[in-house]
Amino acid sequence: MRLTTGFKAAAAFAAAALLVTGCSSTDSSSGSTGTSGAAAGEKVELTFWTWAPNMEKVVSLWNAENPDIQVTVNKQDGGDPAVTKLLTAIKGGSGAPDIMQAEYQKIPTLVSSDALADISSEVGSDVADGFPEGVWNAVTLGSEAVYGVPQDSGPMQFYYRADVFENLGIEVPTTWEEYAAAAATIHAADPNVYLGTFSATDAGWFTGLAQQAGASWWGIDGDAWTVSVDDEATTKVADYWGGLVESGVINNKPMYTPEWNAALNNGTEVGWLSAVWAPGVLEGNAPDTQGLWEMAPMPQWDSAEPATGNWGGSATAVTSQSKYPVEAAKFVTWLNTDQDAVNALVAEAGIYPAYSPAQAGALAEPPAFFANQPDFFTIAGETASTAGSFTYGPNVNVAYSAYNDEFGKAAESKSKSQFLDAVASMQKVTLEDLKNSGFNVKE
Amino acid sequence: MSTQTPTRDARSADAAVTAPARRRAARANRTTVRGAGERPSGTATAILLVGAAYCLLPVAWVLVAATKSGRELFSSFTFAPSTHLLTNISDLAAYRDGLFWRWMLNTALYAGVGAILSVVVSAMAGYALAKYRFRGKSAVFNVLLAGVLVPGVVLAIPQYLLLAQIGLTNTYWAVLLPSIISPYGIYLARIYSAASVPDEIVEAARTDGASETRTFFQVAVPMMMPGLVTVFLFQFVAIWNNFMLPYIMLGNDKLFPLTVGLSGLLNQGASQPALYTLVITGALLSIIPLIALFLVLQRYWQVDLAAGGVKA
Numbered sequence: 221m222r223l224t225t226g227f228k229a230a231a232a233f234a235a236a237a238l239l240v241t242g243c244s245s246t247d248s249s250s251g252s253t254g255t256s257g258a259a260a261g262e263k264v265e266l267t268f269w270t271w272a273p274n275m276e277k278v279v280s281l282w283n284a285e286n287p288d289i290q291v292t293v294n295k296q297d298g299g300d301p302a303v304t305k306l307l308t309a310i311k312g313g314s315g316a317p318d319i320m321q322a323e324y325q326k327i328p329t330l331v332s333s334d335a336l337a338d339i340s341s342e343v344g345s346d347v348a349d350g351f352p353e354g355v356w357n358a359v360t361l362g363s364e365a366v367y368g369v370p371q372d373s374g375p376m377q378f379y380y381r382a383d384v385f386e387n388l389g390i391e392v393p394t395t396w397e398e399y400a401a402a403a404a405t406i407h408a409a410d411p412n413v414y415l416g417t418f419s420a421t422d423a424g425w426f427t428g429l430a431q432q433a434g435a436s437w438w439g440i441d442g443d444a445w446t447v448s449v450d451d452e453a454t455t456k457v458a459d460y461w462g463g464l465v466e467s468g469v470i471n472n473k474p475m476y477t478p479e480w481n482a483a484l485n486n487g488t489e490v491g492w493l494s495a496v497w498a499p500g501v502l503e504g505n506a507p508d509t510q511g512l513w514e515m516a517p518m519p520q521w522d523s524a525e526p527a528t529g530n531w532g533g534s535a536t537a538v539t540s541q542s543k544y545p546v547e548a549a550k551f552v553t554w555l556n557t558d559q560d561a562v563n564a565l566v567a568e569a570g571i572y573p574a575y576s577p578a579q580a581g582a583l584a585e586p587p588a589f590f591a592n593q594p595d596f597f598t599i600a601g602e603t604a605s606t607a608g609s610f611t612y613g614p615n616v617n618v619a620y621s622a623y624n625d626e627f628g629k630a631a632e633s634k635s636k637s638q639f640l641d642a643v644a645s646m647q648k649v650t651l652e653d654l655k656n657s658g659f660n661v662k663e
Numbered sequence: 664m665s666t667q668t669p670t671r672d673a674r675s676a677d678a679a680v681t682a683p684a685r686r687r688a689a690r691a692n693r694t695t696v697r698g699a700g701e702r703p704s705g706t707a708t709a710i711l712l713v714g715a716a717y718c719l720l721p722v723a724w725v726l727v728a729a730t731k732s733g734r735e736l737f738s739s740f741t742f743a744p745s746t747h748l749l750t751n752i753s754d755l756a757a758y759r760d761g762l763f764w765r766w767m768l769n770t771a772l773y774a775g776v777g778a779i780l781s782v783v784v785s786a787m788a789g790y791a792l793a794k795y796r797f798r799g800k801s802a803v804f805n806v807l808l809a810g811v812l813v814p815g816v817v818l819a820i821p822q823y824l825l826l827a828q829i830g831l832t833n834t835y836w837a838v839l840l841p842s843i844i845s846p847y848g849i850y851l852a853r854i855y856s857a858a859s860v861p862d863e864i865v866e867a868a869r870t871d872g873a874s875e876t877r878t879f880f881q882v883a884v885p886m887m888m889p890g891l892v893t894v895f896l897f898q899f900v901a902i903w904n905n906f907m908l909p910y911i912m913l914g915n916d917k918l919f920p921l922t923v924g925l926s927g928l929l930n931q932g933a934s935q936p937a938l939y940t941l942v943i944t945g946a947l948l949s950i951i952p953l954i955a956l957f958l959v960l961q962r963y964w965q966v967d968l969a970a971g972g973v974k975a
Contacts, residue, residue, distance in 0.1 A: 269914065271931055276759070294916045295759075297930040301910075308820060308911055312827030317914060476937075482737040497935075504936025507734045570935070 264547045266291045269306070270321040270536075271298035274568035281564055282554060289547045291319070299323060300617065303330065310335045310541065318542035319552060322368055323534045324358040325424070325612040328438075330537070331367055332614040332659075337538040340366040342549035347557055350577045354609040359535045362440065362611075368537030369556045372571035374495035375604035376428045376528050379502070380415075381490040382514040392516045396460060399519040403469040406490060415491040417471035417480070418461050420627040423620035425475070428495070428529030429461075430454040431610045433521055437650075438613030444662035445613055445654055450647035455640065456521070462639025465631060472631040481505040493518065495531040496572040496600045499587035511592050517603045528603045530610070533574065572600070615653050622649040722950075729947040733940045751944040758928075758938075763945060765917060766924040770903060771952065772835070773920055777842035778899035784843055785894050789852025790883055794865055804853070810846030819907045826912070837912035838920070842902050848894040855890025856883060892963040896956070903953060921949045 268279065268291050276293040283290050294317065296302040303326050309316035310333060322330055330336050343366050348356055351370050359368045378393070385392060385402075388409055393399040403415040419425055430437070433453035439446040464470035471489070473479060483489035484506035492498060502513060518528045536552040538545050555561050562578035565571050570587075573579055579601065586596035613619075626642035626649075655661045728736065730748040739745065755763050792804055822841045826832050831840070860883045868878040884891070906922045913919055916927070925945045928938040 267914070271927070271935075273931060273935060294914050295927055296914075296916075297910075297927050298935075299930065301930060305911065305914070308823055309827070309832070309914070312824045312832065314827045314830060315823075315832040315914060478737050478939075485738055501936050504733065505737075508738070 262288075264289045264544045266319060266542070266544060266548055266551065267317040268293050268319040268321075268551075269296045269302060269317040270294075271296050271302060272321065272565075272569040272571060277568045278555070278561060278564040281560060282551060286551075289544075289551060291551055306330070306335055306539070307333055310539070314541065316539045316541040318539060318544060318548045320537050320539050321371070321534050322537045323532070324355075324370075324530075325427075325616045327358060327367055327535065327537070328361060328612050328614045329616060331361060334540055336367040337540050337542060337545045337548075338365040338367065339369075339538050339545060339549040339552075340364060342546055343369060343553055347553060350557060350575050352574070352576065352605065352607070354530075354607055355533075355574050357609060358612070359537075368535035369552045370533075370535045370574040371556045371565070372497075372533050373574040373604065373607075374428075374497060374530050374532035374572065375600065375607050376432065376493060376495050376518055376531050377498070377600065377603055378516045378518050379492045379494050379498050379513055380516065381487065381509070381512050383512045384413075384487070384490045392514075393519045394517075395523055396519045396521060400460075400464060400469070403464060404467075407469040412488050414471040414483075414489055415469070416493060417473050417475060417489065418465050418627075418631055419475040420472075420631040421474040421624055422476070423623035424531050425493070426457075426623060426627070427610070428531035429457050429493070431529030431608055432518060432527050433457050434527070434608060436608075436610045437619065438611045440611070441662050444660040446662050447613065447647065447651045447654060449619060449650055450643050454643055458639045458643045459636065462630065462636035465634050465639070466636045468634070472634060485509060496604070497532065497570065499589040499596075500570045503587075503589040510589055513590065514593050515590065515596060515599060517599065526603075527606050527608055530607050613650075613654065614659065615650060615657065618653040619646060619650040622646045725943060725947050725950075729940075729944045731940070736939055736943075747940075748944075751940050752948070755941050755944050755948070758941060762916070763921075763924070763948075766919050766921045767949070767952075769835075769918060770920040770922075770949070773838050773842065773905075773909070774899045774902040777839050777902045778895050780839070780843045781845050781848055781898045782891050782895045785845060785848035785852040785898075786856075786884060786887060786891055787879070788849045789854075790856045790860070790879055790887070792849070792853045793857040794860070794862070794883075807846045807849055811850055813846075815841075815901075815905070816907045819911045822908070823911050832912055833914050833918070835918065838902075838905075838909045838918075841908060842898070842905070845894075845898050845901075848898055851890060851894050851897075852887070855887050855893075859890065860886045889963050892960055896960060899956065900953065921945065925949070 266289065268275070270293060275295070279291050279293050296305065302321070303323075306316055306320055307330075316335070320336075322336070327336070347369065348366075352373075355370045355373055359370055360366055378399075380392065384406070388405060390402050390405055391398070393402045399415070406413055406415045427437070430453060433456055435448070435451055435453035435457075437447065437449045437451075437454070439448065461470070465472050480489065484492070484502065485508050487509070492502075494501070498515075499513075502509070517526065520526050536555055538548040538552060542548050555565075556573070557575045557578065559578050559581050562573045562575060563582045565573060566582040573582055579597075583597040583601075586593055590596045623642075623646055626645045627639070630638035630642040651661065651663070724741065727742050727744045729751060731739065731745045732747040732750065735745050735747075792800065792807075818841070823832060823837075826837050826840070831837050864882060864886075865878060868882045869875075873882070903920075904922065905920070906926065909918075909920050910923045910926070913923065916924070919927070925942050928942050928945070931937060
């Protein structure tokens, strides 16, 4: 999931080239949205870009029952690369799939490029009622339109090595103050061991932490966008982590590197602030530690009002190039709300379904890697309901790459003041970019 | 991506070995006194050994890592081999019903057919630029030279938009067509045909009544052959390792080449562990055909490199 620098440069270049060439290409794509549906008896073939593992097995359930609407899965690179590719296809006027997996933070970008079809006429209000409000907002962007059906969400929790906590006689932290104290105790007991790391390459992770503290980096004020990356909540979070990194009790190395995998596996990294999908990652990266981990709700800023953030999660959307938006909408609704489909998504693709009515049936057993914690999904469900709402803007990619640049420097320098500078720089870069891209921005 | 390293290394290693050798040969020609008794310099040998180690270590790493299970990959000593190579290969073969072999065949098709067509076009264009006089010749050549300087990555998006106009994206043609024109290949072919096909022989063929087509195919092409093998190898390796073009062009994962397919195994999104062992094993398998190709075509390659030395 990490990209090489060369590839990142290429992708950035491609994105830049896309902007340039995009201006001259005619926007013929959006015209096809209006034509709806296939004639009776016509066989419809839909393509589906996704990166969830084993999605073809889930889709085969649909194909068996719907001989007239056949869906083909084309597995793509996850996250940013898939979005870049979709936007290229939209600008080119052909080549886009009918159905697309889209991370929540990418939906505003895709909508502002006319890449997604509005399927509000195909998706009933009974579907909307089954999703937590914050999640549903992410696919409507607060408007009447519906740009996709939510698939999974990633409410954050605290994952820790229960055996290490027990040996050192530490209580599981319930506040950030206690988390800092636990980190100090663990690091003092063995200087090679850390409770966690500040990852300057995982902007989504930091966004989740800021969301927990009450931040919402973008907003809509009338017909204008607002940017508030440097709000009080985010500054508080950056200040806190800057302090931990400066004092050295928390590591400053990025996540998802071979070193990090090894540290999780050999017990020099004994905690992870992660999301509900963490068991799958730990199972792959730290197989030797099975049965030693437990999960608890996030440490809190204010114990009276427990909150969490989201890291990851995506919706399934219909693209504006699809010739069969009605059939495609029918499929994405089935995929994310039908009990059998959700069961298969959990079993085959290992996701945490966003659709509340189907959760109980699909999540009866804890994940295999957390078999020692039978109430895993009960806790997860409780924390999920405490996620605050967070509005993403159309230039999330810019804010995230500013995060990588600025916090990369700050983490390297291990200086608290640089963490605060990084927040200010992110705000400046994001705001400038939004203005320069021609959006109506209110300061 | 990872497949690039060994091939680039192989090339630079070749160049590194031959450059001093050629210089030595040249020196030997001038001063015949020292020629026979010259001993290899210790410093030069040491530098070359360091260079060779630098080139071969990553290959050795891939080889060793491909034998490890996912559990051992990040825990056991880096260069301690294990016994799971066959398991890894069968896991890879089982991934989505053997999709990996399909990617391998696709890559072979893109690189093989693309490189052959590219050689044909390069040879014709290079020969024409070297042997004919026509209006605008230097303009054409200058545009080609400029083309050599433009990295292929920059062209991927414009090429996508062009091919989208005629509905060829997401097909084999989307990757093959842009691979056929190689400014560098045409440039090389021009240099080779200017150097290795004497004007007198072309004149003689014409005097004997051969048509221009026949002169080209039966007189010029055999003389240019070592150069064309070079063009073929360059283009084959370039297409084999190409990532950006097929990545942008193709949505259907059954048309993917190895590079794009393996990258997909790594980038499964933050909520999934990357399939490191499959990717590493796949990278190892993907360089085997390249190594085989280099070994088979090695003698042409050497003839070609030596050609420069004899001329002087």
